[in-house]
Amino acid sequence: MSQFNQGAQPQNRVPQSIGFLLLDNFTLISLASAVEPLRMANHLSGRELYRWHTLSQEGRPVSASDGLQITPDSALDNSPALDAVIVCGGVDIQHSVTREHVQWLQQQARHGRQLGAVCTGSWALAKAGLLDGFECSVHWECLAAMQEAFPRAGISTRLFSIDRNRYTSSGGTAPMDMVLHLIAREHGRELAAAISEMFIYERIRNEQDHQRVPLKHMLGTNQPKLQEIVALMEANLEEPIDLDELACYVDVSRRQLERLFQKYLHCSPSRYYLKLRLIRARQLLKQTAMSIIEVASVCGFVSTPHFSKCYREYFGIPPRDERAGQNANVVALMPVPDELVRNAPSTAGVALSRAQGESTFASVRVV
Structure with missing residues (x-):
């Protein structure tokens, strides 16, 4: 059984074997964002924690969406023993998933494999019926289509979702956040933080972070006035209009404005405006050293108590606790203390210190 979601493992555990199923027109950055943390986990830990294999339906080269070709390690019918399978999707996913893909994924599920997906790869799992009753993430471009096609799957706008033995993420660098969380669960936050530092990745995002879905994607081109109003709101957060x-x-009436928001965004304009300001405040609390008073001011709140009240009602946590939690994450991303290195010379801290002395240290990054 896979150890992908279990606690820290003994030194002599067998490396986990992960298969990356490459679909036509997959996005290369999503594949790299998922694989590179595994490579660095092996490097920094000084032992082989993970093995990975690329797979395609017949073992033939697969073209990524940028035109680069990857020659896989094996075909589906002769793949090595795997603990987990991650589907790598990309452009035109609806036409990239074949019947053979679906049948193979269903077989992997029957054998108890952990199943995951990056970018639009969740479509393949959903088509195989393997996301029914599971919360899952997918790139926002595929969001509406998946919600329509697979109503039994819990499609989320989250950057990534970890639900039991299903691990799904949106595109770009989001797979890195997901894999770093899985590494932290399995081998500790120290290792995940060290990997993050090696990739100059300033903040490991969590499951509460959502994709920013462009409004025009949600509304299409039929509501230019509503899009214009939202753009005005976004441009005027510090001094709300x-x-x-x-x-x-x-050039609409107040009543028309209210109707547009209720019909298409399912809330009042004032509520939507407040949400934009609070989301911006959360970003500032997590990503900057600005004080809570400063954050409240630049997000258009007349007083800190009012800001704290609104923030707590929307996110379920006061700004002070949000900042405290973020500070804990920052501590995890700092270099490992010298005394820890001295007392545990085999830890990731030693490997990180050693790697920082290598000539290639600054060049290790995901693009």
């Missing part, structure tokens, strides 16, 4: 003024700017 009165709703009557917003309506005047786009």
